[in-house]
Amino acid sequence: MTDMAETGDGSWGHLAETEHFGRACTKYVLVPKADLGLPKYCGSTHAGHCLIFSRTEEKIFGIYQARALILMQLRFDGYMGFPGGIINDGEDILSGLNRELFEEMNLDVLKHPVKEDHYVITHWCPSKKLFLHFYALEVSIDELKVIEAEAIKAHDFGTETLGTFRLPLYTMGDGYRGFPAFLSHSYVGNAREQLLYTLQHLSIMTSEEIDKVVGARPVQMSIEENEEETHM
Template identity: 35%
Template structure:
């Protein structure tokens, strides 16, 4: 398998008809919740357990009938997350990166979309009734954006799970870039980030 490489979106879109485009999105929302009365949640970030037992973001392949990458992504969100996904739309402005080389003639496009907490909770509630629930998607999970006092539990432990492709790295980069974790936090395994 070839090594993945980042590319500009314009370069990815110019690759031609023999290439397939895979689009997926990190959905997140401000979350004022406090765990155990002392650990601020700050944000809720959704991922999904995939059919293959690995963690990933909701999304899928763009089909021939989709006019744009975002049309394909939003169609996939409806199939995987249910009707609540129609309350928002992932747009070109939400695009973060494009990677090629993970699979032959496939370009993966990563997006991040900020929602309200109410929208995110509606997605969680509607997902079990979605077309692909129990098939392509085994369930949704929130990313713990804290580390427990033991220095292991929370984000550090979560990052030790099995992720599809470059998803772990894309999650870590997005958390940093979007300010969803404290500035300067190390997001590697077994490193404390929050109390």
């Protein structure tokens, strides 16, 4: 017998109340923090997410400049995203975000609390009445390695989060594999846009470098190369 949850028939269980937040939004609007209290935003839901990173001069394979070690997650819904989530009623944004980071990554929020100084940007999705507040937390490389190792011990590991990984912030010899290829994956909400904005905000990549990465396309094999590979 086929499990109803595998048929795409709308079965959501306890996720039913919040699953719509994970659906695609056709428009995200940049909102200054000073405008969050405007009447038109009354009743909106708030979510907070955080990019955890370390700057590095390391070279991958001794060739590609790593630029920074940045952590993202594979989510339960198959999308890639940053740790964080919905802010509960009665919570302020930072309290809710730090709670989510503890639940999803087992982050020691006493040692590495996300603070107002780490704020980057806020977007609003009108169709969902959802605010997305984004932060960036810089730690040392040794601290990041500990955070990676501890993430597997998190309460939500194996359910809400399926693994933490680093981003390949380099472009390989064909002009596509590496970061351009990584950007072709599926991201929840506007996590892709949050990432690109924050890379420039943190001066990890320039706007020109980002434009080049976004515009990169796979290099197709020539007929001769394809035939040669087929007969190997």
